[in-house]
Amino acid sequence: MLSELSEWFWQEELWFPKGLGWADLEDRDGRVYAKARDLWMALPMALVFLIIRQMFERTVAIPLASLLGVRETVRLKAPHNPTLESHYCNVTKYPTQTSIARLCKQTGYSERQLQRWFRRRRNQDRPSLLKKFREASWRFTFYLLAFIAGLVALIDKPWLYDLKEMWKDFPVLTLLPSQYWYYMIELGFYSSLLFSLASDVKRKDFKEQIVHHVATILLISFSWCVNYIRAGTLIMLLHDSSDYLLESAKMFNYAGWRNACNYLFIVFAAFFIFTRLVIFPFWIIYCTWVYPVTIYEPFFGYYFFNGLLMILQCLHIFWAVFIIRIAIRFLTDSAKVNDDRSDKDETDDSEEEEEEEKMKNGPLQNGHTVHNNNHSKTE
Template structure:
């Protein structure tokens, strides 16, 4: 059964145009070609990157944080209370007014004490500012290294300037050492992000991030297996060109460098829109969707590869909308860059308590940040 499944999966009719197959990618005449078996090295490298990341965040990340004045957020911890903890864990983190009144009866707390307990308990689950900075510093460093490395690997290649060169000689395209390492390191990095996503800072687009990581890993892996190496390197370079700018904007945001953060974010938004909404769909996708059909008839791999490309483009549009909204908001109001993907730290002071006593709580929604809202996703957010 396993042998049959293997034969079906690696069927040349799925992976190559008619008349081409795995025999065309056998090493010969001192020419080396990409092979699916080469990708097994990605798993140990991804695990190794996760270890390196932990060391980096605890050393370099901590020193950068200290240099920029980023400190761990000081929070009041919620007093242990079994009844409130059970409600928080099993029912909801945002109790309605009627639930608050019921919990007051069970615990003997006042409404203000119950509301304060839930605010503090929610804050405990939110990632610390220092952790956010450490994550951003790691991603910034690695994205920047990937971009510089990818640019160095492609700067002298003709397909960087003439996209028609992507398919010249396909599928017999010799694998260069620089292409091998660019692929392996990039794929290992995205695999490490997927493995660590459960422990990373949670954002509102968590599901979209999962889809993006999976689609990226499949796209890179598939392009490697069928020797779409030239197209793959261009796609990776295009994506790496903006990501390090976003992470650097986050770092300065956490450090409180408002103007620097805003300026970098504007630069990031411009690069993102140009690369993801102009170059990617109208240049790169044109050369993967339209141009190949002038060389060979469509096959399953053609549809699969471009299906992943379309998935990425849909995610680009989704994120572009968020980016444009944030850019317009602070450009028109001169406010700090805000990210609609992450939760804001909730306040816990005497003024808010006084506001609650003066009727700040209504009965038609959950209590959040000292105010009532019908949906906790409507809370204010800061740049992650």
């Protein structure tokens, strides 16, 4: 059954223009072509990236954070309370007024103490500033090096300057060593990002990030199998060209370098809009959607490839809304640029509250109020 499914999946009518097939991509006369089995290389590459990332964050990112003056906010921990912890984990992190009244009766906490407990507990779950900086510095390093490497690999290629050249002699396009490593490194990196999503900082566009990583991995893998490699290298280079600017802006934001962060973000916004909303749809997609039908009849692989590109374009528009909104806010009132996708620590005015509680109810012992009335010590 598996062999039949594999035979159906790899049938030439799905992946190649009429009259062409897998036989055209067999190695001969010293010419080497991309093979589907090469994609297994992405798994050990992803593992290598995960290991390098851990080493990088410990040996480079943390000292760099200290050098740039990344300051951690001291977060006061919520005192352990099984009743509140159960409600927080199993019901909601933001209790309603009805729930607050019920929990006050169960714990002996005042409404203000209860709100403070949930505020502190939510802050405990938010990622630390250092964790955000470490992730941003790792992505910045990769995107910058990948962009430089991609530029070096493509600078002398004719399809970088004339996009129609990407289809010349298709699909009989010899695989170059630089293309092989460019593909495997990018595929391994995005696979490692997918594996680490569960432990990375979760932002409001978490689901969109998953869709992006999956679509990118599918796009890279498919373009490799059917020798859309020239188009694939251009798309990867285009994406890497602006991503490192965003990560550098984040790094300066976490370090508190407001002006550097804001101006880098504006430069990033200009690059993003030009590359993702102009070059990508009107040049790249035009040359993969409109131009190829002048050479050969459309086939399933043609629609599949362009469908993945359209998913990426929809994500570009989604993220452009965030970017433009932040850029407008900065240009109109010179406010500090903030990432709307990130959760921010809630203000904890606990010191003032604790002073009030001391005056009303007596001293605090280990973070728990000892009431002067008939209530027992809260746990």
